[in-house]
Amino acid sequence: MVIMENISNIKQKNxxxxxxxxxxxxEEENLAVKNVNLNIKKGEFISILGHNxxxxxxxxxxxxxxxxxxxxxxxxxxxxxxxxxxxxKIRSTAGMVFQNPDNQLVGTVxxxxxAFGPENQGVEPNLIRKIVDESLxxxxxxxxxxxxxxxxxxxxxxRISIAGVLALNSECIILDEPTAMLDPEGRKxxxxxxxxxxxxQDKTIVLITHFMDEAVExxxxxxxxxxxxxxxxxxxxxxxxxxxxxxYGLDIPQVTELSEELRKEGINLSDNIIHIEELVNQLCP
Amino acid sequence: xxxxxxNLTFKYSEGTxxxxxxxDNINIEIKKGEFVGIIGHTxxxxxxxxxxxxxxxxxxEGDVIIEGKSLKDKKTKLKLIRQTVGLVFQYPEYQLxxxxxYADVAYGPKNLELDENEINDRVKYALDLVGFNYxxxxxxxxxxxxxxxxxRVAIAGVLAMKPKYLVLDEPTAGLDPSGRNEILSQIERLHEKSKIxxxxxSHSMEDIARLxxxxxxxxxxxxxMEGTPxxxxxNSEELKRIGLGVPQIVDIMKELKYKGLMVDTxxxxxxxxxxxxxxxxxxxxxx
Numbered sequence: 001m002v003i004m005e006n007i008s009n010i011k012q013k014n015x016x017x018x019x020x021x022x023x024x025x026x027e028e029e030n031l032a033v034k035n036v037n038l039n040i041k042k043g044e045f046i047s048i049l050g051h052n053x054x055x056x057x058x059x060x061x062x063x064x065x066x067x068x069x070x071x072x073x074x075x076x077x078x079x080x081x082x083x084x085x086x087x088x089k090i091r092s093t094a095g096m097v098f099q100n101p102d103n104q105l106v107g108t109v110x111x112x113x114x115a116f117g118p119e120n121q122g123v124e125p126n127l128i129r130k131i132v133d134e135s136l137x138x139x140x141x142x143x144x145x146x147x148x149x150x151x152x153x154x155x156x157x158x159r160i161s162i163a164g165v166l167a168l169n170s171e172c173i174i175l176d177e178p179t180a181m182l183d184p185e186g187r188k189x190x191x192x193x194x195x196x197x198x199x200x201q202d203k204t205i206v207l208i209t210h211f212m213d214e215a216v217e218x219x220x221x222x223x224x225x226x227x228x229x230x231x232x233x234x235x236x237x238x239x240x241x242x243x244x245x246x247x248y249g250l251d252i253p254q255v256t257e258l259s260e261e262l263r264k265e266g267i268n269l270s271d272n273i274i275h276i277e278e279l280v281n282q283l284c285p
Numbered sequence: 286x287x288x289x290x291x292n293l294t295f296k297y298s299e300g301t302x303x304x305x306x307x308x309d310n311i312n313i314e315i316k317k318g319e320f321v322g323i324i325g326h327t328x329x330x331x332x333x334x335x336x337x338x339x340x341x342x343x344x345x346e347g348d349v350i351i352e353g354k355s356l357k358d359k360k361t362k363l364k365l366i367r368q369t370v371g372l373v374f375q376y377p378e379y380q381l382x383x384x385x386x387y388a389d390v391a392y393g394p395k396n397l398e399l400d401e402n403e404i405n406d407r408v409k410y411a412l413d414l415v416g417f418n419y420x421x422x423x424x425x426x427x428x429x430x431x432x433x434x435x436x437r438v439a440i441a442g443v444l445a446m447k448p449k450y451l452v453l454d455e456p457t458a459g460l461d462p463s464g465r466n467e468i469l470s471q472i473e474r475l476h477e478k479s480k481i482x483x484x485x486x487s488h489s490m491e492d493i494a495r496l497x498x499x500x501x502x503x504x505x506x507x508x509x510m511e512g513t514p515x516x517x518x519x520n521s522e523e524l525k526r527i528g529l530g531v532p533q534i535v536d537i538m539k540e541l542k543y544k545g546l547m548v549d550t551x552x553x554x555x556x557x558x559x560x561x562x563x564x565x566x567x568x569x570x571x572x
Contacts (some may be wrong), residue, residue: 051461052432099459152325181375181457183326183488185528210461213533249463254491254533254555261559267566276537283562284544 015172015204016040016063016094020072022084023058026205026221032058034227035072042171045198045205045213047215050224051249056208059224060174074092077171081274086124092121094172094206095165099180103156110152110160110184111136116170121127130212135166138201159193166197173197191217202251211241212253240272254282255279288338288370288450288482289314292347294334302377306547307333309506312349315484316333319450320498322493323486325503326528331486333502335452339370352449368397371448375455377439386412386430386438387423393446412438414479416471417569420450431466437471444475451475452484457492469496491532494553502529514518515551534558 018037023033025233033055036174040046050056061067062074065081077093079086091241098104107113114132123131128135135144139159149157158178165173169276175194179187191214207218223231225248231238239256246252259273273279295308301380308330315321336342340363342357343493348493349356351366365541372518374380383389392412393406409419427438436456440500443451450550457465473496476483487493493500501509504527510517519533523538531553538550538558548561 010352035358051463097289140295177459183528184490184530185326187488210459210465212462249461251462255537258534258537258555258558258562261555262562265559265563267563275531276540281541283541283566284546 001200006258013041014039014075015042015044015077016206017075017076018072019058020064021059021069021074022071024070025060031070031227032254033062033069036227036229037152038222038229038232040204040206043198043202044220045195045207045218046220046222047207047209047218048222049212049215050252054224054248055227057176058227060096060206060208061178063174064094064096081175086126088121092117092168093172094099095168095170096160097173097175097178098163099177101154101161101181104161104164106148106241108148109145110141110147110149113160114167114209116165117164121168131167132163135163136160138166138197139163140189144241153186154182155189158182158190159185162190162193164196167262167279170203172206174206174208176208177210178190178207179209179214187211187214212251212256221272223250225249235271239274245283286353287314287316287350288352289350290334290344290347291350293334293337293344293349294346295337296345306506308337309462311508313501313508313511315482317482318480319484319499320483320497322497322500324488324490324493324500324529325486325509329503329528330506333456333501333506335372335454335484335486336524338452339372340449341372342368354484355542361535364448368446368450370450370452371443371446373440373443373451373456375458377443378427380437381427381439383441384426385424385556386417386427389427389438390441390445393442397446407447408441410447413440414444414471414475415475416467417441431464433460433467436460436464436468438501440468440471448481449481452486454486455488455500456485457487457489460497461549467491472496490518490530491553494532502527504528514553518553 006059009066015238018036018038021033021036022031048056062069065087065260068082074081074227080091081090095214104111106116114135115128118128118131136145139162141159141163150159179190194205198205210213216235221235222229230248239252242252253274256274256278259279260271263269290313293308293311297305297307325329329499343356352369354361381389387408390408391404394407395559412419412422428437471491475481485497500514501508516533518531521535524531534553538548538552541548542550546565548565552558552561
């Protein structure tokens with residue numbers, strides 16, 4: 001019995017379990033995702049990096065049951081994505097935000113858009129009002145609730161998309177390059193919102209990104225290449241492997257690269273700098 | 286020869302309660318051979334401005350003069366203006382539609398009713414300029430290429446029109462770091478090799494810092510600031526206030542200076558930052 005309890009404890013901790021998963025598109029010969037094993041803990045903030053075509057987005061769609069594994073299985077909060085009955089439960093547990101804000105807003109007014117999910121779930125109208133208001137407050141967009149979405153900035157639109165996911169009461173939010181089309185201010189707004197939801201609301205975050213300075217904000221970084229997980233660890237561990245990262249067609253944060261260059265010149269710095277303050281504090285003790 | 290705007294103003298929803306000035310009295314001149322950057326937050330007027338450069342939009346007030354030809358002048362042939370100024374939109378790969386790379390790049394020149402040989406030469410020229418091996422790429426389907434490659438094909442399609450000015454709206458958005466590098470180094474090479482004037486619109490302060498000689502900063506439809514990258518990025522507080530940023534290196538150098546390391550803060554690439562930090566540290570230890 002004790003053993004059984006331990007197993008169920010472990011299962012509770014992992015909100016997402018990806019077990020030996022492979023996937024290929026249609027008749028293509030190459031696997032888009034190749035034998036991936038990855039567990040994501042509840043409350044974790046994980047970033048997935050990799051060049052275009054490395055399998056990142058495919059992996060995200062496998063979690064969300066938009067795609068089903070060719071081999072292996074994906075378990076979301078104990079539910080297998082292969083079971084059709086679980087489909088809507090899985091999608092509301094792990095909600096997704098996509099790259100282009102203009103392709104995912106459906107309402108003509110902000111609050112309608114956020115209400116779309118709960119309405120489809122058949123939630124009572126009074127409760128919907130409450131859910132929508134709370135969700136909009138969480139992303140700092142409550143005062144914009146009566147505005148038409150097309151008059152908002154890109155960062156604001158993405159925050160509305162995130163509110164839409166929150167309205168489904170998703171425990172996990174998967175974001176596929178949510179800042180790719182945004183200006184610096186919009187990027188900051190979205191990243192601040194993601195960090196707040198992770199820290200204060202205990203939301204599990206899966207962030208797919210090409211921006212290294214966003215990836216350093218998470219607890220764990222996963223690097224994918226040719227459909228496989230090639231590197232995994234804390235941002236500090238992963239970004240210290242400068243040569244490997246460049247081999248996978250990725251960058252390292254500018255501050256890490258500068259530190260590395262200075263180290264090569266014999267300046268005494270630690271080999272795992274990822275934040276500006278760390279470099280500054282080590283150079284100016 | 287240049288693209289020049291004179292008191293350029295453009296309004297959306299004119300005469301209604303939603304009337305907004307997307308552009309408000311803009312006066313700039315981009316001379317031939319320059320490599321300029323346009324930055325500004327979403328909605329600051331960047332895209333509206335560049336659509337005036339090739340006559341896709343016409344000024345409500347003021348004028349745009351392209352190589353001496355006024356957009357206000359009814360005799361100005363827009364077809365000619367559009368050949369002079371090539372515009373590459375955001376996510377241009379969505380506009381690829383032909384079955385082969387060759388056919389896609391040849392589409393523009395064909396519409397100019399050029400003869401076969403000239404079309405052929407132009408396709409070769411354009412694909413070469415964006416770094417492709419013509420023989421290897423010409424028969425491939427554009428849809429089998431990577432994101433960065435597709436985008437280069439789309440840019441080649443504009444270059445095949447032999448424009449004197451190339452305007453690129455967010456050419457690296459959505460690309461991974463190697464795709465970003467691929468595009469930027471091709472643009473850099475293109476500017477050096479063909480002496481084409483390049484106008485780059487970007488949200489990436491790093492990209493702008495790396496490439497351009499002169500920056501225009503737009504804010505709420507107005508020209509807020511202009512100057513060399515050094516001049517513009519030295520106003521980092523002001524840039525942040527209007528929703529922009531500075532390359533991470535600028536932040537590092539400012540922070541170091543604040544903490545007492547007397548480095549020059551007018552630096553925005555890693556190599557210069559390294560040299561400057563070494564100069565100051567080694568200078569100090571010699572004392």
